[in-house]
């Protein structure tokens with residue numbers, strides 16, 4: 248939630264660390280004018296380690312929704328300046344982030360429950376809310392949010408990140424590396440003569456090769472490297488805090504492991520290799536598209552020089 252030129256962004260946490268621990272980003276927002284209820288909710292949830300923020304009226308609540316992008320919002324219906332339903336309406340019109348809104352009210356009637364669902368909120372809970380129920384509810388919704396977030400960014404076949412995620416992550420990495428003057432390298436990897444694998448053994452075996460390559464990457468890469476399926480039989484690996492020479496060493500290790508890996512189809516063993524182009528972020532290529540283009544140039548050279556090799 249930092250602005251583009253905010254000085255606090257200098258101290259922003261490394262994007263790779265945030266991926267490892269997404270729970271760090273979770274905020275729970277309570278929009279309610281009942282201070283006793285707020286302190287009860289805050290107490291229960293903070294004891295469990297959740298970050299809780301409260302707003303005492305609708306206007307402040309809406310501002311916090313946009314500022315903090317909370318994961319869960321507990322929204323009271325009767326607010327001093329507006330109705331919780333008009334807040335829901337506002338959220339529905341503008342909000343795009345994944346967020347669970349739970350309407351809370353001491354007036355547990357059918358009308359409120361129906362309207363809650365019709366207005367796009369996830370749940371209705373009657374006040375007072377039992378402590379155990381509250382904790383179970385929050386933990387359930389955050390786990391579900393995590394699941395949905397994963398589904399959006401993971402490539403179905405290979406179970407590594409997809410292109411969409413790679414592009415958004417690359418933007419963050421570039422921004423971070425620009426501000427903190429750290430190294431950042433990427434590699435584009437393209438399997439060699441992959442069409443021949445399909446033609447010889449069939450598409451299903453081709454799919455197995457893609458999966459096999461992806462699990463090899465997962466096995467060999469470090470915690471901070473992000474592996475993505477760029478499309479077809481092309482992959483991109485983002486390597487934060489890595490020089491192009493270090494990247495070269497890692498990709499070569501991956502390449503030699505890949506060339507040794509044995510694939511099997513109808514009792515026949517075969518091998519698949521890849522070619523790769525590596526590019527490090529410099530002051531002149533600090534844009535995802537530019538960096539990818541330059542890495543692609545290097546990949547093209549690797550193909551031209553005979554494949555099964557890595558070019559910086």
Ligand code: GH3
Pocket residue numbers: 404437438439440441442443445449450451452453454457478479480550554
């Ligand atoms: P090069 O060494 O020049 O990269 O040759 P290549 O055969 O690997 O490259 P080409 O671009 O000609 O062929 C890529 C093939 O990858 C064509 C396409 O059918 C196949 N492919 C793309 N996506 C998938 C997939 O999800 N599964 C399978 N089995 N094949 C795929």
Ligand code: MG
Pocket residue numbers: 279280281323324325326327
């Ligand atoms: Mg109220």
Ligand code: MG
Pocket residue numbers: 437438479480481
């Ligand atoms: Mg290709």
Ligand code: MG
Pocket residue numbers: 437438439440441442480
């Ligand atoms: Mg290829």
